[in-house]
Amino acid sequence: MIKGRSQQITRSKWFVPLFSVAMGLVILAASWIGGHPRAGAFSLALMTGFALLVLLAGRSETIRGLRGDGRDERFAQIDLRATAVAGQVLILTLIAGWLTQIAGGHTGRPYDWLLAIGGVGYLLAVPLFRWRG
Amino acid sequence: MKNKVRALRTERNLAQGQLAEAMGVSRQTINSIENDRYTPSLPLAIALARYFGVTVEEMFDDQGS
Numbered sequence: 001m002i003k004g005r006s007q008q009i010t011r012s013k014w015f016v017p018l019f020s021v022a023m024g025l026v027i028l029a030a031s032w033i034g035g036h037p038r039a040g041a042f043s044l045a046l047m048t049g050f051a052l053l054v055l056l057a058g059r060s061e062t063i064r065g066l067r068g069d070g071r072d073e074r075f076a077q078i079d080l081r082a083t084a085v086a087g088q089v090l091i092l093t094l095i096a097g098w099l100t101q102i103a104g105g106h107t108g109r110p111y112d113w114l115l116a117i118g119g120v121g122y123l124l125a126v127p128l129f130r131w132r133g
Numbered sequence: 134m135k136n137k138v139r140a141l142r143t144e145r146n147l148a149q150g151q152l153a154e155a156m157g158v159s160r161q162t163i164n165s166i167e168n169d170r171y172t173p174s175l176p177l178a179i180a181l182a183r184y185f186g187v188t189v190e191e192m193f194d195d196q197g198s
Contacts, residue, residue, distance in 0.1 A: 061161045072158040073174050074165060 011068030017051035024048055091118055135194040139167040141185040156180055 024047030031040025057063045064070025065078065098111035142152050142163075149167075153160040156177060165171035166181075173181065182189045 061159060064159075070159055072162050073177060074158065074162040074171050 011071065013055070013064075013067045013069035015068045016066060017055045020047045020051040020054070024051075087118075091115070094118070134172045135169055136166065137187075137192050137194075138163070138181060141187070141192070142167075145185075152184075155184060 021044075024044035027043040027047070028037070028040035031037060031043065054063060054067050061070055061075075065075040071079075094111050094115050098108045098115060101108045101111060138152075142149070149163045150160045153163045156163070158177065162171065162173075166173055178189050178193060182192045185192065
């Protein structure tokens with residue numbers, strides 16, 4: 001059976017909710033340091049709301065997959081494809097922003113740097129995954 | 134990929150959930166395999182074949198996909 005392998009893919013149902021709240025606290029701290037505690041508190045409330053939604057939203061496959069406790073090899077593939085789509089959307093958005101900036105007579109910052117980081121990340125990932133087989 | 138998972142499962146009076154539990158995957162994954170929407174990984178295909186006491190070739194038909 002592949003149960004052991006599958007359990008490696010599966011995460012605790014608390015992982016995503018706790019990660020969301022932790023991120024909310026980090027945003028609150030950063031906003032507080034930046035002199036915007038109310039914006040930070042709003043972000044924390046949003047992240048906590050998302051955490052509660054994911055934690056209490058029932059047993060649909062999508063929610064359980066996002067939460068982590070319903071993950072198996074098929075959901076891992078879905079996650080991989082969804083991540084690739086999100087990356088492509090982000091890159092297209094960055095390219096559009098970069099071109100808009102250049103067309104407006106600006107330097108293209110910070111879109112050029114973000115695109116360069118994305119490109120370098122991809123170029124490093126390809127040989128890494130090729131090497132790992 | 135065409136397969137005999139549903140036929141073998143119903144032959145043994147197993148619910149999708151029971152087979153999913155035995156394989157360590159979700160019921161929806163078993164359903165997707167049975168409806169030819171998801172091709173399982175090699176470890177899962179071997180586990181399914183072993184579970185039903187058949188070979189992988191007997192269970193999955195790559196010509197019919």
